[in-house]
Amino acid sequence: MSDQSYDPTAVEAKWQARWAERHTNEPDLDNAERPFYNLMMYPYPSAEGLHVGNFYAFTGADVHGRFRRLQGYDVFEPMGYDAFGIHSENYALKVGINPAELIPRNIANFRRQLKALGAMFDWRHELSTTDPSYYRWTQWIFLKLFEAGQAYKKKAAVNWCPTDKTVLANEQVIAGACERCGTMVEQRFLEQWFFRITDYADRLLANLDDPSKMDWSPSTSSAQRNWIGRSDGAHVDFATHTGPIRVFTTRPDTLFGATFMVLAPEHPLVDALTAPAEKAQVEAYRLAAAKQDIVSRKIGDKEKTGVFTGGHAINPATGESVQVWIADYVLMEYGTGAIMAVPGHDERDFAFARKYKLPIVRVLASADEDGSTPLEEAAPDVEGGHLVNSGPFSGMPEAQGFAEIVSWLEREGKGKGVAQYRLHDWCISRQRYWGPPIPIIYCTDCGAVPVPEKDLPVLLPALEDFRPDDSGVSPLARSTEWYNVPCPKCGKPAHRETDVSDTFLDSAWYHLRYLSTEFADRPFDPHRVKKWLPVATYIGGNEHAVLHLLYARFVCMVLHDQGYLPFDEPYRKFRAHGIIVKDGAKMSKSRGNVVVPDQYIARWGADTFRMYLMFLGPFEEGGDFRDEGLAGPRRFLDKVWDLVEQCERQTLMGVELRHEIVVKWHQTKKKVTTGLESLSYNTAIAALMELMNALRASNCAAREIVKDVIVMLAPFAPHFAEECWERLGRETSVFEAKWPTWDEGLTLELRIDVPVQVNGKTRGKITVQRGAKEDDVVAAALRDEAVRRFIDGQRIKKRVWVQDRLLNLVVG
RNA sequence: GCCCGAGUGGCGGAAUGGCAGACGCAGCGGACUCAAAAUCCGCCGGGGGGCGACCCCCGUGCGAGUUCGACUCUCGCCUCGGGCACCA
Numbered sequence: 001m002s003d004q005s006y007d008p009t010a011v012e013a014k015w016q017a018r019w020a021e022r023h024t025n026e027p028d029l030d031n032a033e034r035p036f037y038n039l040m041m042y043p044y045p046s047a048e049g050l051h052v053g054n055f056y057a058f059t060g061a062d063v064h065g066r067f068r069r070l071q072g073y074d075v076f077e078p079m080g081y082d083a084f085g086i087h088s089e090n091y092a093l094k095v096g097i098n099p100a101e102l103i104p105r106n107i108a109n110f111r112r113q114l115k116a117l118g119a120m121f122d123w124r125h126e127l128s129t130t131d132p133s134y135y136r137w138t139q140w141i142f143l144k145l146f147e148a149g150q151a152y153k154k155k156a157a158v159n160w161c162p163t164d165k166t167v168l169a170n171e172q173v174i175a176g177a178c179e180r181c182g183t184m185v186e187q188r189f190l191e192q193w194f195f196r197i198t199d200y201a202d203r204l205l206a207n208l209d210d211p212s213k214m215d216w217s218p219s220t221s222s223a224q225r226n227w228i229g230r231s232d233g234a235h236v237d238f239a240t241h242t243g244p245i246r247v248f249t250t251r252p253d254t255l256f257g258a259t260f261m262v263l264a265p266e267h268p269l270v271d272a273l274t275a276p277a278e279k280a281q282v283e284a285y286r287l288a289a290a291k292q293d294i295v296s297r298k299i300g301d302k303e304k305t306g307v308f309t310g311g312h313a314i315n316p317a318t319g320e321s322v323q324v325w326i327a328d329y330v331l332m333e334y335g336t337g338a339i340m341a342v343p344g345h346d347e348r349d350f351a352f353a354r355k356y357k358l359p360i361v362r363v364l365a366s367a368d369e370d371g372s373t374p375l376e377e378a379a380p381d382v383e384g385g386h387l388v389n390s391g392p393f394s395g396m397p398e399a400q401g402f403a404e405i406v407s408w409l410e411r412e413g414k415g416k417g418v419a420q421y422r423l424h425d426w427c428i429s430r431q432r433y434w435g436p437p438i439p440i441i442y443c444t445d446c447g448a449v450p451v452p453e454k455d456l457p458v459l460l461p462a463l464e465d466f467r468p469d470d471s472g473v474s475p476l477a478r479s480t481e482w483y484n485v486p487c488p489k490c491g492k493p494a495h496r497e498t499d500v501s502d503t504f505l506d507s508a509w510y511h512l513r514y515l516s517t518e519f520a521d522r523p524f525d526p527h528r529v530k531k532w533l534p535v536a537t538y539i540g541g542n543e544h545a546v547l548h549l550l551y552a553r554f555v556c557m558v559l560h561d562q563g564y565l566p567f568d569e570p571y572r573k574f575r576a577h578g579i580i581v582k583d584g585a586k587m588s589k590s591r592g593n594v595v596v597p598d599q600y601i602a603r604w605g606a607d608t609f610r611m612y613l614m615f616l617g618p619f620e621e622g623g624d625f626r627d628e629g630l631a632g633p634r635r636f637l638d639k640v641w642d643l644v645e646q647c648e649r650q651t652l653m654g655v656e657l658r659h660e661i662v663v664k665w666h667q668t669k670k671k672v673t674t675g676l677e678s679l680s681y682n683t684a685i686a687a688l689m690e691l692m693n694a695l696r697a698s699n700c701a702a703r704e705i706v707k708d709v710i711v712m713l714a715p716f717a718p719h720f721a722e723e724c725w726e727r728l729g730r731e732t733s734v735f736e737a738k739w740p741t742w743d744e745g746l747t748l749e750l751r752i753d754v755p756v757q758v759n760g761k762t763r764g765k766i767t768v769q770r771g772a773k774e775d776d777v778v779a780a781a782l783r784d785e786a787v788r789r790f791i792d793g794q795r796i797k798k799r800v801w802v803q804d805r806l807l808n809l810v811v812g
Numbered sequence: 813g814c815c816c817g818a819g820u821g822g823c824g825g826a827a828u829g830g831c832a833g834a835c836g837c838a839g840c841g842g843a844c845u846c847a848a849a850a851u852c853c854g855c856c857g858g859g860g861g862g863c864g865a866c867c868c869c870c871g872u873g874c875g876a877g878u879u880c881g882a883c884u885c886u887c888g889c890c891u892c893g894g895g896c897a898c899c900a
Contacts, residue, residue, distance in 0.1 A: 219894075222816045226896045233900080249900060262900090304898080329898045339900045347813095348898055422899060542894075579893090584823090615836070616824060621817085624824055632836045638851095683826070686835035693835090755831045760881045762831050786867090800880050806830045810880050 006641040008605020008720070012118060015719040024733055025077065025120040029515060029528055032074035037532045038065035039511055039571070041540030041548075044082040045106035047091055050113045052587070052595035052613075052625060053541075056580050059610045060619045060681065061539040062119035066715035067676045068536075069120065070739040076532060077120050078514040080127035081107050084135070085503035086164055089434035093467060099434045100462065103130055113598065118606045118718050125517045129506040134513060135436035136457030137523035138506055141555065142439055143450050150196050150558050153448065157333075158427060160188040165468035166431050167192065190472050193438060193499065194425040197554045201228050201421045203568075204553055213569040217576040217620065223545035229422025234406050236340060236415035238313035240324070242272040245313055248335030248420050251342065252409065253401040255317045256390040257363035258340035259353070261324045262306065264332040265289040273324055275310025282309055282326065289328045304329055304352045315340075316414040317391065317405070327352065335420055343378065350378035363389050364398065426551060428502040431474045433466035435500025443487035443494035452488050458496070474498040507548050508555040511535055511570060535571045542576035549574070575679060578622020580613075595625055607717035608634040614681040614716055636689055637720055639696065640709060644724045646701035657702055663749050664694045665705050669742035672712045681716070688712060703728070708740040748804075756781045757808040758790040774801040781807055
């Protein structure tokens with residue numbers, strides 16, 4: 001290869017073939033000594049192929065995996081396909097081809113692209129969620145959750161997308177519209193399977209703050225906290241003639257200011273409370289509220305409306321009778337579906353009270369007030385506030401009032417302190433075709449019977465017509481020979497559940513399956529689980545912060561509690577990568593600025609493309625993709641190529657190293673290592689470029705330095721590094737090499753240019769030996785003409801000497 | 813409204829409280845060439861001064877503060893990106 005210029009196409013083809021032949025990227029899963037599970041989010045195999053965002057994420061994760069490999073870990077880096085789900089099915093509907101036919105084609109294209117990237121995927125463990133050998137175990141997981149009492153069926157108001165003709169999880173509804181097609185969702189009532197993720201709300205929250213279990217990007221943890229949405233407050237019972245109405249409040253300290261109550265229109269006590277005279281208007285209001293979709297109900301800034309039921313309740317604190325209203329700003333699905341209205345200290349209640357002329361009482365006042373002045377607007381936060389008009393609690397600071405009213409309620413049996421969560425149970429039913437059938441059989445005698453494990457998988461029947469319809473029943477019901485089965489318990493005629501499960505159930509456990517894809521008789525092998533899990537590093541997009549990542553944690557916890565897993569958090573370290581934009585704008589088909597990776601790889605080579613992606617900005621922040629930018633990394637690789645050639649020609653005598661070069665070399669090893677550790681790939685690459693420039697400037701092609709450059713380059717440009725390694729006369733893969741270490745002492749220069757400041761402004765510079773004494777430096781500084789000019793005979797009041805860094809003289 | 817990020821040259825971006833602008837792109841000037849590309853060398857935040865090696869002033873979204881010293885820390889704002897939101 002000598003004397004030839006760098007030809008990425010040839011180099012990449014050669015090394016990809018060798019890696020496959022030599023099984024370079026296939027760790028021994030049973031006997032690995034230092035297992036390191038490097039996971040990235042698997043893609044859904046679209047017809048368009050992988051886009052640059054996928055390549056960015058995968059490259060960043062692969063760089064990390066290759067770095068760990070070079071540090072001596074046995075790295076397992078698998079890849080697969082999230083091929084079930086609405087996205088795949090909708091596309092199949094659009095082109096009129098069964099997804100079972102379409103998906104393998106898309107996967108073949110994805111595999112081709114993934115191989116071109118040159119990542120260290122272990123192809124022996126590739127998986128697709130649509131393989132019966134995979135979804136058999138997805139169904140098994142459903143059964144385990146069912147056994148644990150974590151799966152249940154209920155009729156519920158659900159988000160129905162009229163375009164996709166299916167139920168959507170709350171997480172899939174964005175601003176009232178289907179996240180996929182943008183259609184406004186409607187409210188429907190259907191029998192659905194749910195998982196009791198709310199049982200785990202506190203644990204899901206607590207583990208986020210446990211560094212021994214989780215080291216996650218703050219943005220991701222924060223998104224999960226918001227999503228779980230814990231509020232601390234109290235349940236309070238208000239007595240009525242038909243029994244108590246229970247409310248949830250986060251402000252028990254304002255209990256004395258509760259001058260009326262509001263129930264959600266659907267609240268079960270409304271009928272009993274409504275006075276005959278008010279019946280007509282209550283019914284009309286309830287009807288109007290029911291017609292609204294779930295979403296527009298929740299739009300916050302609209303005019304408050306409501307009607308009086310004619311009923312009354314007793315405020316347990318004041319003993320006074322208060323009116324009970326219904327209004328659609330109170331939601332049945334949060335808290336108890338009923339509130340105590342405190343108009344003095346809640347904006348919504350205030351607006352409502354003003355509109356319907358209900359009493360407003362002030363129960364909080366700031367330190368210098370007695371609370372006698374009427375409120376002009378709601379005062380939810382009173383700084384340094386204390387309770388007023390609150391009987392025996394008057395005068396107490398807010399926090400104390402909160403605590404004492406709660407304990408008073410508990411003593412009196414009229415309420416108790418509780419936490420409330422925003423999180424809802426996870427609805428996993430989908431009335432669609434392209435998913436794993438939920439393994440349940442309905443029998444008129446035995447009810448919902450789980451399919452016995454030996455009968456798994458429940459195969460998805462081949463359907464000619466797999467279009468969803470408006471009935472709310474899955475297309476699977478159309479296959480009668482599939483639908484009708486004997487009851488596994490009693491043998492009488494029964495029928496299958498026709499819903500399939502949510503795609504997020506597939507992805508909630510794929511990290512468990514990768515390790516054990518060759519085992520047909522178990523979902524995951526316990527020894528491998530113990531050796532390799534939890535995942536050491538997981539890298540992916542933050543769009544999955546509250547969907548996939550929360551569900552995967554939940555499933556892991558349940559499996560742990562059932563004794564299947566020895567840990568309860570699946571991903572020890574998670575890092576969210578940034579987003580790539582093109583020329584400052586979001587990529588979109590309509591804008592025509594979508595970057596298709598293939599053409600860049602064809603033109604520049606995968607290594608240059610990888611380098612550029614990792615160099616264009618901090619990995620966790622993303623960056624701006626500009627075509628011109630690829631030239632930089634490519635020029636850099638060309639220069640390294642030439643340098644390697646110089647080494648090849650070099651005699652064995654080597655090159656005498658100047659101390660500055662040695663320092664630069666050691667500094668680079670340190671910077672690249674720490675940069676890779678913290679995913680600061682852009683600065684790691686910059687450090688390599690600097691070293692390169694220094695070597696060229698001093699015309700120094702020292703073999704031992706060039707060798708290190710190649711090793712440090714290997715995570716970013718693996719094919720290129722392998723080729724250079726070979727040209728340097730090495731016979732094994734560069735990934736068998738040891739990661740370079742540095743000598744801390746050699747990262748420090750011998751002679752240092754110390755800036756001399758006068759009153760904080762740099763006025764001169766003196767060169768000193770490292771370790772120079774303060775007095776000597778000051779003396780030298782005072783000989784400097786520029787420094788003297790600024791001191792100008794003034795007295796030095798203070799001198800600040802930072803060893804080997806800086807001298808600051810304060811005068812005046 | 814609440815919660816997480818972020819704001820630095822023409823552009824992407826660097827800077828454990830210690831010389832702001834590393835590295836790269838683009839641009840400009842020069843070398844090589846019949847010419848162009850590639851490559852190599854040099855310049856490259858703004859303003860001002862000096863024939864010149866150089867020198868001075870200003871400058872990291874805005875305003876205060878802490879400090880010998882602030883892109884970095886504190887407080888108060890503004891803008892952008894993301895999450896949550898009639899959530900009681």
